[in-house]
Amino acid sequence: MKIRNVNLSLDAPLVVISGPCVIENEAHALETAGQLKEMFDEVGVQLIYKSSYDKANRSSIDSYRGPGLEEGLRILQKVKETFDVPVFTDIHHPEEATAVAEVCDVLQIPAFLCRQTDLLVAAGNSGAVINIKKGQFMAPWDMEHAVKKILSTGNDQILLTDRGTSFGYNNLVSDMRAIPIMKKFGFPVCYDASHSVQLPGGMGAQSGGNREFIIPLAKAALAAGADLLYIESHPSPAEAKSDKHSVMPFEELKKFLQIAKPLYELLNGREVLC
Numbered sequence: 001m002k003i004r005n006v007n008l009s010l011d012a013p014l015v016v017i018s019g020p021c022v023i024e025n026e027a028h029a030l031e032t033a034g035q036l037k038e039m040f041d042e043v044g045v046q047l048i049y050k051s052s053y054d055k056a057n058r059s060s061i062d063s064y065r066g067p068g069l070e071e072g073l074r075i076l077q078k079v080k081e082t083f084d085v086p087v088f089t090d091i092h093h094p095e096e097a098t099a100v101a102e103v104c105d106v107l108q109i110p111a112f113l114c115r116q117t118d119l120l121v122a123a124g125n126s127g128a129v130i131n132i133k134k135g136q137f138m139a140p141w142d143m144e145h146a147v148k149k150i151l152s153t154g155n156d157q158i159l160l161t162d163r164g165t166s167f168g169y170n171n172l173v174s175d176m177r178a179i180p181i182m183k184k185f186g187f188p189v190c191y192d193a194s195h196s197v198q199l200p201g202g203m204g205a206q207s208g209g210n211r212e213f214i215i216p217l218a219k220a221a222l223a224a225g226a227d228l229l230y231i232e233s234h235p236s237p238a239e240a241k242s243d244k245h246s247v248m249p250f251e252e253l254k255k256f257l258q259i260a261k262p263l264y265e266l267l268n269g270r271e272v273l274c
């Protein structure tokens with residue numbers, strides 16, 4: 001699969017989706033995208049830049065949601081043009097799909113919305129690559145139905161992402177069997193290591209998180225056969241406007257990429273050059 005200038009294949013460098021959870025403002029988006037592009041180029045990992053224009057699923061009505069559709073797409077377009085990277089964002093309503101696909105290379109279906117037929121069909125009809133997140137409430141084999149909804153539009157550019165499974169209240173666990181199970185559908189499978197360590201609603205009006213588990217879970221996902229990784233990041237997590245407890249600091253992300261790149265190559269039978 002080709003996503004703009006990113007080649008998703010076993011003989012290409014590792015692909016990682018990264019960026020702040022939500023667009024904070026134009027200057028911040030350009031600064032973070034520039035830092036990530038420089039970091040990824042230095043390490044030799046391919047970047048897909050992700051950030052949301054509207055976090056419609058925040059825990060509290062008082063939480064920051066983002067700049068909105070029009071301003072958010074303008075900022076993502078500027079990131080795309082300035083740094084020549086694919087851009088990736090989520091949609092929550094069918095009527096957003098066409099406009100978002102004019103700017104973004106990948107449209108994401110949020111986990112809680114992965115059964116919403118109208119949303120999936122609208123996304124598929126946009127012609128963009130579609131990333132469907134497995135609902136925290138869903139068995140991995142049930143994702144085949146979501147895949148078929150996209151395929152019904154004639155669009156076969158599909159990614160599937162595991163972001164953990166509900167485990168009682170305010171907790172998630174990762175069942176790595178989900179990765180090989182979903183790969184049987186014939187599409188690349190991504191592992192979202194940052195959202196998988198969330199504690200949903202674990203801090204009352206906001207989600208908590210156990211950031212220290214991002215790296216071990218991401219390594220395990222690569223070993224289980226993940227084709228790419230998804231790790232939201234922020235230069236100063238304590239100041240992040242969304243998911244501050246589960247985004248990865250840039251300095252830790254770089255160290256992880258330096259480990260993940262040769263691990264991915266080794267697992268895919270390639271000579272590792274360190």
